[in-house]
Amino acid sequence: xxxxTPPSEERLNVTQLFQQHYDGLYRYLVRLTGDSDxxxxxxxxxxxxxxxxxxxxxxxxxxxxAVATNVVRDNARARSRWVTLLMGSPDRAPMGDVAPGPxxxxxxxxxxxxxxxxxxxxxxxxxxxxxxxxxxxxxxxxADAVGTTTGSVGTMIARALNKLAGELASxxxxxx
Amino acid sequence: MSLLTGSRHLGDDxxxxxxxxxxxxxxxxxxxxxxxxxxxxxxxxEGLRRQSASVxxxxxxxxxxxxxxxxxxxxxxxxxxxxxxxxxxxxxxGWMKAAxxxxxxVGLGMATEPGRAFVANGIVRAAGRDxxxxxxxxxxxxxxxxxxxxxxxxxxxxxxxxxxxxxxLSPSPPPAAAAPAPRPALARxxxxxxxxxxxxxxxxxxxxxxxxxxxxxxxxxxIREDATQASSQATRGYRGEEMATSPAGLVVRNTESSRAxxxxxxxxxYRYIRVRVGDGPETAIPLVKGKDAGxxxxxxxSSVLDEPVLNEPEP
Numbered sequence: 187x188x189x190x191t192p193p194s195e196e197r198l199n200v201t202q203l204f205q206q207h208y209d210g211l212y213r214y215l216v217r218l219t220g221d222s223d224x225x226x227x228x229x230x231x232x233x234x235x236x237x238x239x240x241x242x243x244x245x246x247x248x249x250x251x252a253v254a255t256n257v258v259r260d261n262a263r264a265r266s267r268w269v270t271l272l273m274g275s276p277d278r279a280p281m282g283d284v285a286p287g288p289x290x291x292x293x294x295x296x297x298x299x300x301x302x303x304x305x306x307x308x309x310x311x312x313x314x315x316x317x318x319x320x321x322x323x324x325x326x327x328x329a330d331a332v333g334t335t336t337g338s339v340g341t342m343i344a345r346a347l348n349k350l351a352g353e354l355a356s357x358x359x360x361x362x
Numbered sequence: 363m364s365l366l367t368g369s370r371h372l373g374d375d376x377x378x379x380x381x382x383x384x385x386x387x388x389x390x391x392x393x394x395x396x397x398x399x400x401x402x403x404x405x406x407x408e409g410l411r412r413q414s415a416s417v418x419x420x421x422x423x424x425x426x427x428x429x430x431x432x433x434x435x436x437x438x439x440x441x442x443x444x445x446x447x448x449x450x451x452x453x454x455x456g457w458m459k460a461a462x463x464x465x466x467x468v469g470l471g472m473a474t475e476p477g478r479a480f481v482a483n484g485i486v487r488a489a490g491r492d493x494x495x496x497x498x499x500x501x502x503x504x505x506x507x508x509x510x511x512x513x514x515x516x517x518x519x520x521x522x523x524x525x526x527x528x529x530x531l532s533p534s535p536p537p538a539a540a541a542p543a544p545r546p547a548l549a550r551x552x553x554x555x556x557x558x559x560x561x562x563x564x565x566x567x568x569x570x571x572x573x574x575x576x577x578x579x580x581x582x583x584x585i586r587e588d589a590t591q592a593s594s595q596a597t598r599g600y601r602g603e604e605m606a607t608s609p610a611g612l613v614v615r616n617t618e619s620s621r622a623x624x625x626x627x628x629x630x631x632y633r634y635i636r637v638r639v640g641d642g643p644e645t646a647i648p649l650v651k652g653k654d655a656g657x658x659x660x661x662x663x664s665s666v667l668d669e670p671v672l673n674e675p676e677p
Contacts, residue, residue, distance in 0.1 A: 200444060200538040213426035214435075226428060227366055230436035237443040282504035294423070301420050320421060325384040340384060344410070354420050 200237055207247055211254055214321050218300050218313060219258055228257040248323060252331035255314055260302070304353035312346035319343055372396060372403045377410050478504045 208229060232254040232295055239326040249269035311332050318328045325339040334342070370382070372393060379385045379395045397404050480503045533587050 189399035199428060200440060200490070201437075204440060208433060208436065209426075209428060212428040216426060217421060217424055222425075222429065222432075226436065229428075230432075230439050233436060233440040236444045237440055238446075254538070297420075297423050301423055304420075316417070317421075318553075319382070322419065325379065337382070340375035340379040340382075343382075344378045347410065347413050347417060348374070350417055350420075354416065 189322065193305040200233070203236065203246055203250075204233055210247075210321060211250055214251060214317055214360055215254055215258060217305065217317050218255070218322075220306065224258060224261075228254045228261070231257045245327065248327040251318060251323065252322070252327075255331050260312065300357045304350055304357065306348065307353060308349060310347055312342060312349065315339055315342045316350065372406075377403070377407050380407070381411060424564065445585065541566065572614070 211229045211232065212225055215228050216222055219225055219228075232250045235253055236246070236250060240246075257341075308316065311334070314332050315328050318331060323331075326336045328339050329336045332339075332342075375507055376385075376393065380390065380397075383390070385393060399406060459500070484503045485504075
């Protein structure tokens with residue numbers, strides 16, 4: 187699992203970095219938060235900070251994800267949105283996909299709702315480690331982003347994976 | 363196992379590390395050896411792999427494509443930050459230049475008679491009406507007591523004078539250009555601040571973006587075209603920056619400690635825009651249709667002062 191070369195080698199061609207990493211960062215953030223606006227805000231902020239205060243000794247991609255994760259977590263607006271989301275609107279679907287037909291749309295929306303609700307039942311750290319792993323980050327990079335030790339990342343991933351897979355398995359049974 | 367605890371089997375966390383290659387070489391080897399002989403751990407390993415694949419599949423149902431408009435906005439914000447960084451330059455280098463300039467000025471001031479007179483003049487101006495004992499002694503030490511006597515009289519009426527209008531909206535040439543006599547001295551305005559101006563053809567319009575960083579004073583970017591055809595907005599302005607459209611032109615005003623980004627959209631049928639910054643000379647900038655985006659750097663050296671001080675006429 188690699189996540190790019192150190193900034194000294196890339197010399198921070200920010201436009202190129204934007205093209206390479208924006209979509210992945212946005213995907214991660216929208217999964218993390220369930221809110222497309224918040225995800226877009228945090229992704230934008232991460233890239234602005236990349237220009238203003240570039241990382242000195244870290245892989246750029248991991249740095250971007252860590253910064254965006256912190257932006258989302260620390261943002262007061264994010265907190266209030268989170269409360270709203272957790273209180274009962276897990277079906278809020280991010281924008282940007284091509285609209286399918288009515289039946290498919292209904293089923294797809296139902297499934298999205300299920301996944302969103304299952305993700306929301308994970309703790310912040312569990313969700314972060316799981317989604318960063320999904321994006322292909324190494325355990326030490328995930329540890330940096332969530333502020334924990336590399337050794338505990340495996341434990342957190344295993345727990346989150348069990349929890350999420352269990353939730354989704356039971357729900358998928360009920361959907362059939 | 364074994365790996366960390368000495369127990370018989372691998373834990374789920376060990377198995378996840380094994381799957382993710384997060385163990386060191388020895389750990390991977392030991393785990394591999396164990397898995398080849400332990401059916402229970404192998405089954406759990408396969409179970410975790412299946413769970414990972416299943417979660418991956420479920421997560422792929424969530425929409426993940428960004429809104430193109432938000433993506434473009436994010437890139438634009440990043441580019442603005444880039445221009446700001448370019449305009450301000452490295453902080454360390456700036457301080458070094460400032461320190462070098464001060465040393466040079468002091469050196470020149472001490473070395474020549476006109477320089478000593480200049481420094482004394484500055485002290486008199488700074489001290490104002492009632493120069494204290496320190497200012498008086500410094501001026502005397504420079505051998506410029508005459509300046510002190512004259513300066514206390516000269517400074518007083520200027521301080522009482524009303525503040526000039528910082529921004530001139532009219533397209534008429536500035537009075538400073540027509541009148542040769544006393545030239546305003548720059549009072550506490552850092553020269554040489556610049557505004558990278560970026561333009562991009564976009565359909566029937568040309569979008570002009572620029573970032574203005576003006577540590578002190580005011581500056582005007584004036585686009586002399588039929589500005590009623592233009593639309594404009596100041597974005598990310600923090601300290602009362604203004605942009606006004608009038609038939610005479612489009613005026614951007616930076617205020618003290620401004621740091622703002624501006625976006626101006628004008629019709630692409632214009633072949634040129636003429637830009638004047640403050641009371642500086644007009645610059646005609648060609649807008650070449652179909653050309654890729656580019657940018658100019660327009661110096662935003664303010665000549666509109668908040669505290670103008672006129673040079674004293676020779677007696």
